[in-house]
Amino acid sequence: MYKILIGLFLSVLCLQAKCQMQFDEGSFSEVLAKAKQEKRMVFMDCYTSWCGPCKMMVQDVFSQEDVGQFMNTRFVNVKLDMEKGEGRELAKKYQVKVYPTFLILNEDGEVIHKMVGGMKAEEFLQNVQNGIGEHSLYSYEKRYADGERDPQFVYSYIETLARAFMKERMEEVLHEYWGTLTDQEKSCKENWMLVKRFVKNPALPEYKYLLEHKKDFDAAVSKDSVDRKIYDDLFPLIVNDCNEIIFHDKVNAAQLLETYEVCVTRSGIAGQDYLLDIVEFTKVFLSGDLKKALKMYDKKFSRLDSDARFDVTLQLNGMLIRKGDAKMCKRGLELIEKTMKDCGWSVDDPLFAAVVSGLKDKFKDDKDE
Incomplete structure (x- = not known):
């Protein structure tokens, strides 16, 4: 058994x-x-x-x-x-x-x-x-090579390339397809999903076209949809690059900020004022005028909601830690603690605890020197 x-x-x-x-x-x-x-x-x-x-x-x-x-x-x-x-x-x-x-x-x-x-x-x-x-990369490549350019097919092909992390080929197909379209076709509703999902880099000629012909896209889909797409593209790019400038001395910083300023202004989107303020905030840091940065944080950013104030608070902290003297760090800490209270951010949160202790250490060390 x-x-x-x-x-x-x-x-x-x-x-x-x-x-x-x-x-x-x-x-x-x-x-x-x-x-x-x-x-x-x-x-x-x-x-x-x-x-x-x-x-x-x-x-x-x-x-x-x-x-x-x-x-x-x-x-x-x-x-x-x-x-x-x-x-x-x-x-x-x-x-x-x-x-x-x-x-x-x-x-x-x-x-x-x-x-x-x-x-x-x-x-x-x-x-x-x-x-x-029929949805394989091989099948899509063959159909594309044979000349198929239906908008839905091209969208599916580019989506498959994106999922496969084939960025170079994806952009190559996008550029080729875009070059075959008339102005009316580029901004038509059938091609909007392609633009919305895969045209995200402001340096791309397709993105520049989107900004230059925004009214055509507004008419085809809706201004709200186009505004949201552009804002969602630009916001993380601007915040990340401004952080790199503040915390790590990103190269070509002034030129990059100027490019973003032109790009946002040209777009005319809802929410552009906040994006322009972040760019201006970083420009002030580059100029070395931290007194102006503190004033801008106190007067302009204090009117924003807590989500919007979060990024600029961390940016101000970085500015002060890197280039602030004892007096500026003390004033900055007062403003940040006021923001924490207004926004309900707890000092027990490890992130904000580090911000507070870092600024306190900074102006104490400067005093000791």
Whole structure:
């Protein structure tokens, strides 16, 4: 009886193992040869030993029965660490830069589809099915090369490239497609989603066109939609670059701020005053006039809501820590503590506790000197 139970237990283990994804242990060339012999495609899991999402995929997705059944019958599956052995060369060959990356290859090792990032089992299976059908990168590339330029198709193609982290190819297709359009087509409703999602860099000619012809886009979709898109693009760029200027002496700072000022002014969007004030605030810091910065923080930014005051508060703290004297740091601390009270920010919060203690230490140290 004991032997029977052990046998049943082992049988169950074997059955469970077969239900999981099976990964070939051979070299990459052997995997391709096996795929050719068995007339199957290759699924390659490109991972690294330190990648958390890679481990999650193995534990939570590749182990599932429905995933194993689907993948094992259609692919020769292989896992390769991109930082070891032949994985290093394959990472270069297939331009794998983000982990995990999943490649679907034909028997000659050519890319049919590419997926990036951890995902749930249902999403994974759907993406794989897309990758072996009409929504694969291979299919989109062929249709594009054959001259298809329907707006919805181009949007889907660029979206697939974006999901695969193929930024250079994505921008190349965007530029090519944009060059085929008339002014009326560029601002039409059919192309708005393409502009909204993938035209985000103010340095791109497509973005400059958006600003120059904003009224046309307003008429096609709505001013509120266009204003929100431009604000959502510019706000994080401006805040991040202003932080880099304040905290790390970002190169070409004056030129960058001037570019943002022109860009925001040209847009005429709702909320532009706040963006222009952040730019002006940083310009004041560059000029070394911290007295003016303190006045601007006290008079202009005190009228804003707590979310808007959060960024400029951290910026003022950085300005004072880097270039403020004892008197300025003391005045700055008074203003920041007033803002904390107005906005309900607790001094027990580690971030604000560090701000307060840092400024106190700064003007104490300056006094001691």
